[in-house]
Amino acid sequence: MPKLEKRAWAEPFKIKVVEPLRMTTREYREQALKEAGYNTFLLRSRDVYIDLLTDSGTNAMSDNQWAGMMLGDEAYAGSENFYHLEEQVRKYYGYKYLVPTHQGRGAEHLISQILIKPGDFVPGNMYFTTTRLHQELAGGTFVDVIVDEAHDSESLHPFKGNIDLSKLAHLIDRVGADKIAYVTVAATVNMAGGQPISMQNLRDVRDMAHRLDIKVVLDATRAIENAYFIKTREPGFETHSIANILLEMCSYSDACTMSGKKDLLVNIGGFLAMNDREIFEEARNLVVVYEGLHTYGGLAGRDMEAMARGIEEAVQEDHIRARIGQVEYVGERLLSIGIPIVVPIGGHAVFLDAKRFLPHLKQLEFPAQTLAAELYLESGIRTMERGIVSAGRDSVTGEHTFPKLELVRLTFPRRVYTQAHCDVVTEAVEAVHDRRHDVRGLQMVYEPKYLRFFQAKFERI
């Protein structure tokens, strides 16, 4: 008898509550898509079968987190849940001070206002939409210093999220260390395809920055997923726990911004954490203006409790292995039938390479936007454009920026979909791939001023 291949992972949970999904017809979806201006952000969620738009705030909470919700201390000041969250952030992330925010961009806003002066530069490992916008609104200019491999969807570099130290040094030489507000380091790098940064690179960046008295701010949104890649890819970390790797990663930065809606298994929440007392004092002042008192930062007590409990669940080895295992399962199935995706497969998502998928479309015919629309039409699957629409316009010249990568993100919420759902997804991608030569591009007919990908509208050419 031939033997079954042993699986590397399985879900470390069972399902207790279910949420029914609605199936729709192709004619229905054609109409819904037209009304949404071919923008998946503008679809109604009830018209979506499998929602891979984002892994942000779409996680399934555990019974333990739901139980914690009942222990929400909804006092205006000094909520018990704040102190629990503070304790957990200290224990697992290692920073001394915590300022809760309603979500990640709330923290980005505060740190940008505190550390950036007009005319400053902020180097980082590829932009993220909201992060860069807050840096620009504070008067800064973001400079991408990620390794070149990050822009190559076919490069098998194990740490495509790394900072290119010579690019960083060159920028510092050119503008002077006093013009660098801080180095912004993301782990993992969302726009590069969920690609990790290595521990060695984090250490080197810290060394270079600190020699010149420059601060390092970590975007810790998916740092736990990054820790898994360090454990499985970086020599010397095989036997370290995810929790220990996370702590060491954070130790190479002065502060972090956090969107708890990803790694931390909640539906809302974020924080800014730091070691510097003065930055903390300023953040505590500002948070009152924009988010809420410094012991709730725009969150209900119950939200802070769910996040505090989520931190502990998120660093469990079985959890993270199954989480990334599911994403890799989909990526490997797609690779096996020759679908062009970003490799290595990322932590939170599989990224289709729309330039290679639809090579007959020019970049201004929005290949990734088009492919996301076609996937919805095919099977009711909702995905997200990460290409020229997301990249937006140059803040100085007003021209489109043309990113090298034109991607469609299939983002997996944590603990939400089953393996059969995953198979439906791969079959839908295959079906669109089979008829790719007939796919026509889009033209933009409405363009908002900020973060245009959220609300832009398109028509078929």
Ligand code: F0G
């Ligand atoms: N940093 C990264 C790397 C992110 O991916 C996000 C959000 C944020 C910061 C901002 O956090 O949404 O809580 O304000 N990313 C979502 C996504 C929107 O779909 O990738 P937020």
